[in-house]
Amino acid sequence: MFHTCEISTCNCIALITCICCKKSLCREHFVEHDYLLRPKLNNLTKQINKLFDQFESFDMKTVMSDSLKKLDEWRLDAYQVIDKFYENKCTELNYYINNILNKYEKDINDLQLKIEKMIYIQQTTNHNIELLTKNIQTLQEQINQIKYISIQVDIRPLVIIDKLIDVNFITDLSKLSTPYQTIQRIPLSSNAMASNNQYLLIHQNWKLYLIDENLFIIRQNHWFYDQIQDMCWSTILNCFLIITLHDIYQVEINTLLVKQINTTEKNVWQSCTCSDTSLYLSNESIIEFNLKPSIQYVKSYKRNETIDHKQRIDSIEYNNGKLILAINDQSKQEIFIELRLITTFDCLWLCQLNIEYSERKIQCCLYNYDTWLIADWGSLSLIYLTKDGKIKNTIEYQDEIHYIHQFGSNKLVISTDHSIHFHKL
Secondary structure, three states: OOOEOOOOOOOOEOOEEOOOOOOEEOHHHHHHHHHHHHHHHHHHHHHHHHHHHHHHOOOHHHHHHHHHHHHHHHHHHHHHHHHHHHHHHHHHHHHHHHHHHHHHHHHHHHHHHHHHHHHHHOOOOHHHHHHHHHHHHHHHHHHHOHHHOOOOOOOOOOOOOHHHOOOOOOOOOOOOOOOOEEEEOOOOOOOOOEEOOOOEEEEEOOEEEEEOOOOOEEEEEEOOOOOOOEEEEEOOOOEEEEEOOOOEEEEEOOOOOEEEEOOOOOOOOOEEEEOOOEEEEEOOOEEEEEOOOOOEEEEEEOOOOOOOOOEEEEEEEEEOOEEEEEEEEOOOOEEEEEEEEOOOOOEEEEEEEOOOOOOOOEEEEEEOOOEEEEEEOOOOEEEEEOOOOOEEEEEEOOOOEEEEEEEOOOEEEEEEOOEEEEEEO
């Protein structure tokens, strides 16, 4: 049975069926139909060529630069650890040898003094001569044995396990996994947290706790001071820094001993962060302190010299020569995020958050080396910002969020009203 062409104005017999759209067409209309598809193919060709050019232009060195920098820093730190260990063992060896030499030197000096005294007083006996002679001979025999001392140094190969460094490819954050661990928060404990990638410092029930990724308590110590506002880690000092409303404290990692830092600057502190050389504190402006040789005031950075309304810098975070600021504008009742250069304090970008205004603090957290997570205290969501200050998405959460902190490369710690949740990324 013959079918006519499916073009409504055509009565010709259909000779060909298009395998793409299943239309039965006459020869003339099939040719037209084929020509209609070709521009679409040409369009797709342009798109794939453009995509290929984009792919070819990717500079993977730029993508890997932060990770390579961290690996280089780890290598330098490892060299320093090995050099320090080597120096300690050399000191231990020298100490052992010097103890032997010092003993014989003392014995020689004692005999010299005895002989000099006898010569001075011109009084001795044959018994004294024999005794001194015997002592000298014994000492001579002992000193002759020094060159035969055998020093045994047992050296085991330095074993570096592959898991010492984890390389994880972190994709865009769209949804958090279920917490793999949870700690119950004690009421009146501080929300603030800080880490050095190996250990996490938290405050619970008027105590400081240093814990590892498995939540094992490494050490703890009492906190006898005011309510903690924020805390951060200083690599150059190898310690944690804690701020209260008016004071700064240094916490040694090996003991958790707390030492107050005396400064001439007395302000109401909101947040803290460290670069390689400086400590930065926030209130209505940013205050910079040197870390070495001692913590001393350097200068203040004001966001706007002509500002005539009240603003509070709730949170600051350092990354790669830049500071991110979470700003609560109490006059205009607006919340926005800024990224500024450390060297000039120039603003690189500003992102206004379209969230319901409140007096609660806003906190920012570095995520995946160059992007940012923003927590609105008391809300049920996180805001995910790209490195150029664009809102990528909003992540819903199960509880009211009070503080967020990325622990290592693959863990996100979130403090809520009653719990501290540990998420794997």
